[in-house]
Amino acid sequence: MSHNTFGHLFRVTTFGESHGPAIGCVVDGCPPGLSLTEADLQVYLDKRRPGQNRFTTQRQEPDVVRILSGVFEDDRTGGPVTTGTSIGLLIDNVDQRSKDYSEIRDAYRPGHADYPYDVKYGVRDYRGGGRSSARETAMRVAAGGVARKVTPGVTIRAALVQMGPHKIDRARWDWAEVDRNPFFCPDAEAAASWETYLDGVRKAGSSCGAMIEVVAEHVPVGWGAPIYGKLDAELASALMSINAVKGVEFGLGMAAADLSGEENADEMRLGNDGQPIFLSNNAGGILGGMSTGQPIVARFAVKPTSSILTPRLSVDRFGAETDIRTRGRHDPCVGIRAVPVGEAMVAIVLADAYLRHRGQVGESHVWPFARPPV
Numbered sequence: 001m002s003h004n005t006f007g008h009l010f011r012v013t014t015f016g017e018s019h020g021p022a023i024g025c026v027v028d029g030c031p032p033g034l035s036l037t038e039a040d041l042q043v044y045l046d047k048r049r050p051g052q053n054r055f056t057t058q059r060q061e062p063d064v065v066r067i068l069s070g071v072f073e074d075d076r077t078g079g080p081v082t083t084g085t086s087i088g089l090l091i092d093n094v095d096q097r098s099k100d101y102s103e104i105r106d107a108y109r110p111g112h113a114d115y116p117y118d119v120k121y122g123v124r125d126y127r128g129g130g131r132s133s134a135r136e137t138a139m140r141v142a143a144g145g146v147a148r149k150v151t152p153g154v155t156i157r158a159a160l161v162q163m164g165p166h167k168i169d170r171a172r173w174d175w176a177e178v179d180r181n182p183f184f185c186p187d188a189e190a191a192a193s194w195e196t197y198l199d200g201v202r203k204a205g206s207s208c209g210a211m212i213e214v215v216a217e218h219v220p221v222g223w224g225a226p227i228y229g230k231l232d233a234e235l236a237s238a239l240m241s242i243n244a245v246k247g248v249e250f251g252l253g254m255a256a257a258d259l260s261g262e263e264n265a266d267e268m269r270l271g272n273d274g275q276p277i278f279l280s281n282n283a284g285g286i287l288g289g290m291s292t293g294q295p296i297v298a299r300f301a302v303k304p305t306s307s308i309l310t311p312r313l314s315v316d317r318f319g320a321e322t323d324i325r326t327r328g329r330h331d332p333c334v335g336i337r338a339v340p341v342g343e344a345m346v347a348i349v350l351a352d353a354y355l356r357h358r359g360q361v362g363e364s365h366v367w368p369f370a371r372p373p374v
């Protein structure tokens, strides 16, 4: 199978399956001299780790990452730093229960990747879905931790803004709240009501979808490129590549279609420092495929978990109709653990965009330009 690599100058290749001995990745193109420890990456993995509360899968994967290469600690200068060579990262798989999957050995879960995967490859690791298992996203989170080191001035944060049909109240948005509840929700009241809602979903043997918003701040003007290297196109590709993501939008996104040109365009004025300010951010921080200097705001919709206890109609690989219910330990709302994954994918795209921007134009132009003599 090909297409296990993502990115251009900052490039991530992942490998491994949920029921193999380990998963891993190789991060290529990371500049040398950046301080990097396993603890730097573990903080992000701990956010994605399963089994932390009753609202996510009860699989107990500690997801401890090891750095195998690409980092060197010189005892004269102190602290491990990247060497500029490929960084190898590995996480052991420790909690697999193959018997949980016996019912789906030959039958296809509606909504999951089983049917096209089987027809395409003719060989399918039914135990965890092979490469379609979201276990792979742990490596994206680890690689995202490296990417953040490449763009230290940039802040990337994400939050769950909708669970099932229940949206947050944006007037109550508090980033500090995101780390205080099990949903990465920025609205304390919404988080409290989601507990009851998700308990009901879980006890009914069902699942629900979610919406995640990722915000990248302090991205300088000009990252990304017009036409085929558009920053929004690359971010959309990155976010769509996450398991169970069915839609991505930036700024106003789909709602922009409802507006007039006057309502939609973000007007510009000069701030006190003589630099331009935008009076709104309907564009989500990207114009013409390039960052505007405003926060980049991306949202992605995650579908409900397809592995559910409720019996569903399906077919098996031998051409017979069958009913299927999926036992095992599945997330009732995979959107929750997709939050750190979304942050990581944005971090990887931005690190790549920064290195390519620097490669082509070096430092950005100083604005405003000098007026030519008349």
Ligand SMILES: Cc1cc2nc3c(=O)[nH]c(=O)nc-3n(C[C@H](O)[C@H](O)[C@H](O)COP(=O)(O)O)c2cc1C
Pocket: 057, 111, 112, 113, 129, 132, 133, 134, 137, 242, 243, 244, 245, 303, 305, 306, 307, 329, 330, 331, 334, 337, 338, 341
């Ligand atoms: C963090 C995360 C965890 C997931 N866990 C599960 C799970 O426990 N059970 C399941 O059926 N799907 C899970 N998924 C979704 C499937 O991996 C995904 O739906 C499947 O690979 C089919 O791909 P698609 O939905 O992108 O079309 C998870 C997704 C994410 C992002």
